[in-house]
């Protein structure tokens with residue numbers, strides 16, 4: 001401790017000059033106390049420095065943000081559109097960014113590839129529909145004629161023979177086929193034509209002349225109730241036609257239609273008509289199976305008058321035109337109707353099945369003789385190649401074709417118009 005002697009002497013001089021009473025060991029105590037104090041101080045600073053290093057930014061005084069904090073604060077402030085104040089280049093501690101809980105992001109469903117739209121079937125026009133339903137008759141008549149025209153170069157005897165065969169196979173009937181052949185020959189001679197190209201046009205003109213009549217269309221407004229009686233042989237499509245007709249004449253509910261089950265032969269026939277009446281929203285009148293058809297008609301007409309019905313359609317049982325007693329039964333129904341409603345039945349429609357071909361003409365003759373039919377409905381034209389029968393019927397019977405059936409659906413009955421029909425057929 002000898003090297004500390006000058007320090008002790010200097011401390012004694014200072015203490016004495018300050019006039020502080022001090023014993024011989026006083027300088028030693030002061031120096032050792034001060035040294036211990038300094039040592040403690042140094043120790044405290046060292047500890048503090050060490051902790052600062054370890055905790056990094058945490059140790060920085062909160063009032064003096066570290067540069068990284070400022071940067072982050074600026075970025076955040078920019079994001080939320082706040083201005084960051086600056087003080088002469090010295091970055092001011094950024095205002096604390098208020099904590100906002102994360103807004104739950106609604107994850108929009110990944111847009112799916114739209115399914116390729118199903119190719120909409122374009123609306124079929126009426127003419128297209130008629131064309132497709134008459135396709136078989138078209139092929140037998142017009143298709144064969146086209147093929148003949150391509151094969152032959154001049155109109156000769158062979159051509160006429162083949163033409164005759166074509167007309168017969170389309171079921172025009174012998175009489176009508178010869179009539180058309182004669183007309184064709186006349187035109188060929190008149191025009192001194194040698195090419196087959198004109199044959200198709202002439203045939204179309206001649207068929208039109210047969211089919212077009214000047215009979216006015218059915219007008220259900222001309223009487224109330226307007227009574228229609230429907231007759232024909234078994235299974236030709238009478239009941240189905242009545243259902244379709246009720247839908248047409250009902251005109252979307254603007255006319256009150258009544259269906260009358262005067263086919264009392266079978267319970268199923270009554271049910272079938274009832275089914276149609278429900279389907280098309282028509283009134284329905286029936287009696288027990290086996291009842292007198294005339295009595296059913298009588299009751300129905302009384303009901304129609306009291307209910308203010310506009311159109312009454314009477315279904316009758318199918319019968320062979322050759323059965324005289326059954327034809328008499330129909331005559332009786334007609335008489336009763338005429339007695340109850342003057343001027344009725346306003347229409348007696350004979351339903352003929354086109355698929356029966358020439359037999360339809362025979363049926364038409366007998367029914368017409370017995371009942372003086374006012375018009376024909378030719379059904380099932382959609383399923384036959386014998387559609388030419390319509391020309392035979394018009395030519396031989398001089399009866400107007402009122403409607404044609406081209407399918408089983410309610411909309412598959414159409415008013416017969418020769419122009420549209422030929423447009424579709426040719």
Ligand SMILES: Nc1nc2c(ncn2[C@@H]2O[C@H](COP(=O)(O)OP(=O)(O)OP(=O)(O)O)[C@@H](O)[C@H]2O)c(=O)[nH]1
Nearest residue numbers: 234235236237238239240318379380405406407408
């Ligand atoms: N393809 C086709 N089928 C038809 C047409 N009209 C009627 N039919 C069908 O022909 C069949 C007989 O029809 P109905 O209406 O019962 O015939 P109907 O003359 O009343 O028969 P009966 O009362 O037994 O004399 C049914 O299957 C009908 O769906 C048509 O225009 N085209």
Ligand SMILES: [Mg+2]
Nearest residue numbers: 238239263269
């Ligand atoms: Mg029937």
